[in-house]
Amino acid sequence: MKQVRLRFAPSPTGYLHIGGLRTALYNYLFAKHNKGKFILRIEDTDRSRYVEGAIENLIESLNWAGIEYDEGVFVEDGRIVEKGDYGPYTQSKRLDIYRKYVDQLIEEGHAYYCFCSKERLDKVREEQKVKGLIPKYDEFCRSLSLEEARKRIANGEEYVVRLKLPHNRDIKFHDMVRGDISINTEDIDDQVLLKSDGYPTYHMAVVVDDHLMGITHIVRGEEWLSSVPKHVYLYEVFGWDIPVFVHLPTVLNKDRKKLSKRHGDVAVEDFMAKGYLPEGLINYLALVGWSPEDNQEIFSMEELIEAFSFERVAKTGGIFDKDKLDWVNGHHIREYDLDELTKLATPYLKKAGYIDDKTIEEKYDWIKTIVETVQESISYMAEIVDKVDVFFKNEIEPEDENALAVLKGEQVPIILKAFKAELSEIEEIDEEFAKGVMKKIQKSTGVKGKKLFMPTRVALTGNSHGPELASIIYILGKQNMLKRIEYVEENFLKD
Numbered sequence: 099m100k101q102v103r104l105r106f107a108p109s110p111t112g113y114l115h116i117g118g119l120r121t122a123l124y125n126y127l128f129a130k131h132n133k134g135k136f137i138l139r140i141e142d143t144d145r146s147r148y149v150e151g152a153i154e155n156l157i158e159s160l161n162w163a164g165i166e167y168d169e170g171v172f173v174e175d176g177r178i179v180e181k182g183d184y185g186p187y188t189q190s191k192r193l194d195i196y197r198k199y200v201d202q203l204i205e206e207g208h209a210y211y212c213f214c215s216k217e218r219l220d221k222v223r224e225e226q227k228v229k230g231l232i233p234k235y236d237e238f239c240r241s242l243s244l245e246e247a248r249k250r251i252a253n254g255e256e257y258v259v260r261l262k263l264p265h266n267r268d269i270k271f272h273d274m275v276r277g278d279i280s281i282n283t284e285d286i287d288d289q290v291l292l293k294s295d296g297y298p299t300y301h302m303a304v305v306v307d308d309h310l311m312g313i314t315h316i317v318r319g320e321e322w323l324s325s326v327p328k329h330v331y332l333y334e335v336f337g338w339d340i341p342v343f344v345h346l347p348t349v350l351n352k353d354r355k356k357l358s359k360r361h362g363d364v365a366v367e368d369f370m371a372k373g374y375l376p377e378g379l380i381n382y383l384a385l386v387g388w389s390p391e392d393n394q395e396i397f398s399m400e401e402l403i404e405a406f407s408f409e410r411v412a413k414t415g416g417i418f419d420k421d422k423l424d425w426v427n428g429h430h431i432r433e434y435d436l437d438e439l440t441k442l443a444t445p446y447l448k449k450a451g452y453i454d455d456k457t458i459e460e461k462y463d464w465i466k467t468i469v470e471t472v473q474e475s476i477s478y479m480a481e482i483v484d485k486v487d488v489f490f491k492n493e494i495e496p497e498d499e500n501a502l503a504v505l506k507g508e509q510v511p512i513i514l515k516a517f518k519a520e521l522s523e524i525e526e527i528d529e530e531f532a533k534g535v536m537k538k539i540q541k542s543t544g545v546k547g548k549k550l551f552m553p554t555r556v557a558l559t560g561n562s563h564g565p566e567l568a569s570i571i572y573i574l575g576k577q578n579m580l581k582r583i584e585y586v587e588e589n590f591l592k593d
Contacts, residue, residue, distance in 0.1 A: 102134025103312045106160075106167070107141045107304070110152035113365035114159040116418065117319065117349040117357060120383045124346060125317045126165045127384070127406035134314070138170030139307060140188045143297045153178060159366040163376045164399055184311040189303050196298040199306050199336070200259050200291055204244070208335045209291055211247035212239040212260045234287040235260065259292035261301070261328060269327035274344045274408040276320075281327045289328050301325060305332045308341060317344040317408075344408050347387050350415040357418055373442060373479020375434065378427030385426075387416030396429055424477035432474055440466045442479050450483045452490050468573055471565040489573050494560040494582050496590070501556045505590045509545045510553045514583050514591075516543050517554065521576050532572035557586045 106122040108114065129136040138160070142148055157173050169182030180187050203209035212235075223233040239247075240262060251257060263283045270280045291302040298306075308316060323345045333340045351357050357364045369379055381397050389412070390397075390405045397405070431439065444465065447453045453465060472485040488494075496502040504510075516539045524531055536554070540546045556562060558570055558579060571579065 100314060101312075102129060102132040102314050103137065104129045104134065104315050104317060105137040105139050105170075105308070105311065105313050107139040107307075107318075108156055109141045109144060109147065110149060110156070111144070111147040112149050112152055113367055114156040115357070116364050116366060116369070116383070118156075119159065119163060119165075119366050119379075120349060120386060120416075121318060121346060122160060122165050123163070123380060123383055124344075124388070124406070124408075124411070125315075126167070127403055128315065128317065128408065130403045131406050135168045136166075137182070137184070137311060137313075138167045138172075138187065139311070140171050141300065141303065142188060142190045143300070143303055145190075145295070145297065155367065159370070162370055163366070163380055165380075189307065190297070192303070192307070193296060193298075195310070196292070196303055196306055197296075200298070200302065203261070203291070203335065204259065206335070208262055209259050210240055210242065210262050210288075211244075211251065211257045212290075213242075213247075213250055213255050213257050214238055232285060237288060240288065256294050258290045258294050260288040261291050261332070263288055263328070263331060269330050271326055271330050271340070271343060273323070273326075274342060275347070275411050275413060276323065276345060279323070279326070281324070283327070283331075286327055289325075301328050301332070305329050305336075309333070309336070309338045313341055315342045315344060317346065320345040320347055344411075347412060347415045349386055349418050351418060354415065354417070369478075371480075373446060373482075374423075374427050375430045375442075375478075378430040378478075379423070381430065382423045382426040385416075386418055387412050395426065428477040431476060431478075434473075436466060436470055436473070439473065440469045443469045443482050446480055446483050447486070450487075452483075452486065464573065467569060471569040471573065488559045488561065488564070489570075489578075492581070493585055494558070496556055497561050501560060501562050502590070504552050504556045504562065505586065507549065507553055509543070509549055510557070511587070511591055512543050513539060513545055513550060513553055514557060514587060518580065518583055521580060524576065527572055527574075527576050527579075529568075529572055532568045535571060536567065558582055 104125040106125050108118055108122075126136050128134075138157070140153055153171065154173055157171065160167070169184065170180065170187040172179050172181055186192050200209065204211070214235075218238075219235070222236050222238075226233045226236075239260070247257075263286060265283060267283045268280045269283060270278065272278050289301050290299050292298055307313075326343060326345075330340060349357050366379075377398070380399060381402070384397065384402050384406070385395065388406070389410055391410070394401075394405075440462075444453065444458055447465070447468075448455075448458075453461075458465065468486055468489060469482070472482060476482055476485055496505060517535070519542075520535050520538055536550065539554075540550055543550070551567060552562060555564065555567055555570070558567075558574060564570070574582070
């Protein structure tokens with residue numbers, strides 16, 4: 099049985115889009131589900147759109163996401179390298195290969211040289227639009243003899259090479275998501291295969307590469323669906339086996355429009371910067387357009403590999419819902435190892451000025467307690483800055499009228515006085531003190547329950563609700579609590 103081989107083949111034109119990551123993920127899941135191979139190929143034949151550093155960026159994003167490929171383009175020790183038996187895996191290094199197959203098509207009469215200028219092509223298309231026709235090449239150079247074309251090339255004329263599609267033929271193919279599709283060649287251009295700069299177009303390079311690299315399943319965005327007949331025809335004239343096609347629906351925003359920078363984060367690096375967990379983003383992204391049989395929502399990568407199939411990919415665009423992403427990611431945060439989560443949190447706490455390297459070195463357990471205290475309430479790591487600011491403020495104000503009313507209780511001065519007395523008995527707060535001090539205050543004041551705990555919480559944090567009081571006491575420390583109690587006494591307990 100033929101080994102399953104899939105590829106993710108992005109162009110290095112900028113950041114890795116969240117839709118591109120989903121395409122890579124679906125390729126990866128299907129390959130691993132079928133014990134196959136997953137390849138990363140770089141399609142860089144459009145040199146005008148090439149962005150320096152884009153290859154490194156997309157490889158970093160894939161590595162971060164846990165999408166491991168078996169062959170292709172890698173970064174090692176700061177250098178881009180290629181590994182595998184089917185290289186080169188970068189299209190700009192394969193120009194001689196493409197030229198060989200273009201020449202074969204010309205010799206066999208399946209392609210032809212075209213000398214039309216851009217100005218002429220633009221004029222033809224405008225005239226077609228005015229007449230209500232489908233704008234496409236008018237085959238002006240199609241009847242040129244090979245001998246005449248070669249003379250013009252020898253004279254230095256600029257040219258491209260076009261595919262010579264048969265007239266009025268239905269080209270049929272099957273797509274695993276879309277089903278059976280038929281498109282007539284009258285509705286398709288004689289596509290350019292080789293550009294004037296000597297680089298192949300996507301349509302030529304992708305067919306040659308997928309065949310030579312043994313790709314069995316082509317999984318990509320639905321925007322390429324209309325191009326498949328050209329690709330199918332190329333497979334036919336070369337006499338090659340046609341792979342299985344899978345065209346994925348577009349990732350849409352809540353307004354059912356294509357995700358774009360104008361509407362928020364769309365680059366994988368944006369989600370990395372905000373501190374989304376790779377486990378959370380990948381889990382959610384798998385569900386944008388695919389649904390498991392049993393409506394399960396929380397998955398590990400291993401569970402996704404086990405459950406994934408293209409039969410359950412929707413035909414319509416998947417909605418990218420940030421609220422749902424936050425819910426899924428928050429679940430993974432709550433399940434995350436506390437030490438690992440603390441490591442992820444420290445850069446955000448440092449950037450906010452809450453801690454520095456000395457704090458990390460000397461008070462790591464204290465930082466870990468802070469992270470543990472808010473672990474249940476954050477959806478992504480950048481949120482931790484706002485969630486823990488209550489521990490680092492100098493002055494605490496009641497959050498609303500209800501919190502202010504709590505401080506007006508007649509028992510509040512007695513509680514705060516007893517609290518200060520307990521603090522005066524110690525040098526610094528440890529976990530034992532934090533866990534036991536409220537019982538001592540209850541015993542000394544006779545105040546208990548809500549009347550004891552609510553005013554203490556408001557006096558220390560300004561909030562009526564929040565983390566465990568013992569955690570708050572431990573995190574704040576003696577001096578901070580004394581300052582806050584004195585501030586409350588000075589500003590809210592005096593008539």
